[in-house]
Amino acid sequence: MKVDVSTVSRPELRGLSEAAGAMFLVGTLAGVSGVIGDYPVYGGQAMRYLLAAVVLLAVARMAGLRFVRLTPGETALLAALSLTGLVIFNVCVIEATRHGGPALVGTVLGTVPLALALLGGRPSPRLLSAAAVVVTGATVATGLGSGEAAGLLWSLGALGCEICFSLLAIPLLPKLGAVRVSAYSASLAVPLLVVAGLLADGTAMIRVPTAPEIAGLGYQSLVVTAVAFFLWYDALPRLGPGTAGLFAGLIPVGAIATGAVLGLGAPSPPDLLGAALVVAGIVLGLRAGAPAAGADSPPAKAPRPAGAG
Template sequence: MADMSTDVSTDTPRTRIRGLSQAAGAMFLVGTLAGVAGVIQDYPLYGGQALRYLLAAAVLLAVTRLIGLRAARLTVREGALLAALSLFGLVIFNVCVIEATRRGGPALVGTVLGTVPLALALLGGRPSPRVLGAAAVVVAGATLATGLGSGDLPGLMWSLGALFCEVCFSLLAIPLLPKLGAVRVSAYSAALAVPLLAVTGLLLDGTAMLRVPTLPEALGLGYQSVVVTTVAFFLWYDALPRIGAATAGLFAGLIPVGAIATGAVLGLGTPSVPDLLGAALVVAGIVIGLSAAGPPATAAGSPAAGGRQPAAGAGSPAAPASSPATGASARRSP
C-alpha cells in the first residue's frame, strides 16, 4: 500500500480551504446514495454498477479531452497501482458492500465504514493524540447516526472487506495523482472497473445481469454515475493532495449525514434524535481534527488538476506529528 507521506499539499490557505470543501462535498455526495438505493434495488446489481462506471468513464474521458489532457503513458508500476485501485477501490468494494448489506443490512456496513477516519489517522504515520481523538469522535458520531445493525459474522467480514477497500481507494491513488491528476485517475479507474464488473455479473447472473431500466431506475443509475461517481470522485481525488489523507479522512463521517439529509429532503424519513446527535458528533470531530492540523507544506505545484510532478523532498515523512497527514502529505480512495 502506498506511503501516505509521498504526496504533496499546496501552498496557500485558499487552496487548503478548497481542499476541505471538496472533501466534505465528496463524502456528503456519497452519503446521498441512500436516497436512490430504493429506486434501483430491483435492477441487477453488477450489471447496474457496470453501467454506472461506463457512463462515468465516458463523461470523465470526455472532460480530459475538453481540458486538453493527453492520454498518459504509464509505467508498469503505475499501471499496476491503477489496476489495483480499480479492483479494490471500486469493484471489490461494491461487491463487499452488496454482500454485507444482504447479510447484515446497511446499518452494519455503514457503521464499519464510519471507522475510515480512524483507520486513516492510524495509517498516517505518527498522528497526534488530538487527531486520534478527533477521528474517534467522528467514528462515534457516524456509528450513532448509522445505528449498530444485527448482522452476523459473515456480514461483519464483508463489511471489514469494504473498509479495507475504502482505504485502498485513497492510498493507492497517492502515487498516481502527481502525474495523472484527479480527472485522469478518476476516468481511468472507472473505465477499468467496467470489464471487471461485467465479468463478475456474467459469472453470477449470466445474461440477466442487464435489462432495459425503467425511467426511475435510469434516473437513479444516472445520478450514481454523474453525481456520486464523476463529481464525487473528482472532488475527493482533487482534495487529497491539498489537505492530506488523515484530514480528508475525517470527512468520511459525513457519509451518514448525507444519507440523513437526503432521506429528509426526499421524504424518506424524519431524522431521529440519535441521527441528529450523531451528525453533531461528526461535525465536532471534524472541527477538532481541523484545528489540530498545521499549515500545509509548500509545494512547487499542485498535482491535483494538471498532473505536474511535485518538487523533490516535499511531504517528508519526518514532518511534525501534529500534522494529521504527516506534514500535510496527501492521501490520494468510490
C-alpha cells in the same frame, strides 16, 4: 468552537470544501439505492461506471489533458485501485447488506477516518481524538445494527477497499491529476464488473431499465461517481489522507439529509446527535494545526500533473 479560516491557505480551503462535498455526495447514494434495488447489481454498476468514465474522459479532453502513458508499476497500481476501491468494494457492500443489513455496513465504514488517520503518517494526538469523535458520531447516526459473522467480515472487507480507494490513488495523483485518475479507474472497473456479472447472473445481468432506474443510475454515474470522485481525488493531495479522512464521517450525514429531502423519514434524535458529533469531530481535527514535518500534511507544492494546461 471555531476554526480561524484566516490561517487556512486557499488550496487547503478548496481541499476542505471538496472533501466535505465528496463525502456528503457519497452519503446521498443511500437515498437513491431503493430506486434501483430491483435492477441486476453488477450490470447496473457496470453501466454506472461506463457512463461516468465517458463523462470524465470528455472533461479531460475539453480541459486539454492528454493521455498519459503509465509505467507497468503505475498500471498495476491503477488496476489495484479499480479492483479494490470500486469493484470489490461494491461486492463487499452488497454481501454485507445481505448478511448484516445496511446499519452494520455503515457502522464499520464509519471507522474510515480513524483508519486513514493512523495510516496516513504520524498524526497528532488531537487529530486522532478528532477521528475518534467522528467515528463515534458516524456510529451513533448509523446504528450498531445486527447480523451474522459473515456480515461483519464482508463489512471489514468493504472498509479495507474504502481505504485502498484513497491510499492507492495518492502516488498516481501527481502524475495523472484528479480527472484522469477518476476516469481511468472508472474505465477499468467496467470490464471487471461485466465479468463478475456474467459469472453471477449470466445474460440476466443487464436489461432495459425503467425511467426511475435510469434516473437512479444516472445520478450514481454523474453525481456520486464523476463529481464525487473528482472532488475527493483533488482534495487528497491538498489535505493528506488523515485530515481528508475526517470528512468520511459525513457519509451518514448525507444519507440522513437525503432521506429527509426525499420524504423517506425524518431524522431521529440519534441521527441528529450523530451528525452533531461528526461536525464537532471535523472541527476539532481542523483545529489540530499543521502536523509535524513528514506527518499528515501534503508537500508545500505538489508536482504539476502531466499535460495540465
